[in-house]
Amino acid sequence: MAWTLRLSEHEEAALHAQAVLEGRSKQEITRDALRTYLERQRTWEDYLSDEPVVFS
Structure with missing residues (x-):
């Protein structure tokens, strides 16, 4: 499974700093x-x- 996660510039900078x-x-x-x-x-x-759940 592949995901794409888009972060704001601020979030990306915070993630980089944490890394x-x-x-x-x-x-x-x-x-x-x-x-x-x-x-x-x-x-x-x-x-x-349990029994299958059906969302309507």
Whole structure:
């Protein structure tokens, strides 16, 4: 799966500064942040064990 993440100039500069500070790539930092966010917000496991959910 491929994603495109568009950041504002300010966000890009902040990410670059964090990458330099941590000695990691911007891609690593972004990947870890997205993974952490998705794990904290995960709700789909609830639906996998029950009847199918239909959104109308």
